[in-house]
Amino acid sequence: MPAVVGPIKITNVSSGAVFQVGDTLYIAPKVATKTQAGSGGFNTGDFIITNNGISFTNSFDPDVFDSNVAGNN
Numbered sequence: 065m066p067a068v069v070g071p072i073k074i075t076n077v078s079s080g081a082v083f084q085v086g087d088t089l090y091i092a093p094k095v096a097t098k099t100q101a102g103s104g105g106f107n108t109g110d111f112i113i114t115n116n117g118i119s120f121t122n123s124f125d126p127d128v129f130d131s132n133v134a135g136n137n
Contacts, residue, residue: 075108096133098125 069086077083082091100123104114 092133094133096130098130 072085074083084091100121102119102121103116104119107114
């Protein structure tokens with residue numbers, strides 16, 4: 065089934081990035097990273113207004129491996 069895709073704005077594409085538009089059968093990322101940030105940390109857009117009170121980020125991660133990409137090289 066074809067997808068209808070509206071306007072797209074690409075601000076930055078870094079190494080290891082995956083860019084998906086519309087229907088996709090298979091995505092194989094080459095890089096997997098983990099990042100923690102507080103509330104409002106990853107807002108994107110042209111005009112952002114974020115009003116946050118006290119923000120705590122729990123970065124405790126008991127498991128060692130989250131997203132293995134060894135087979136995608």
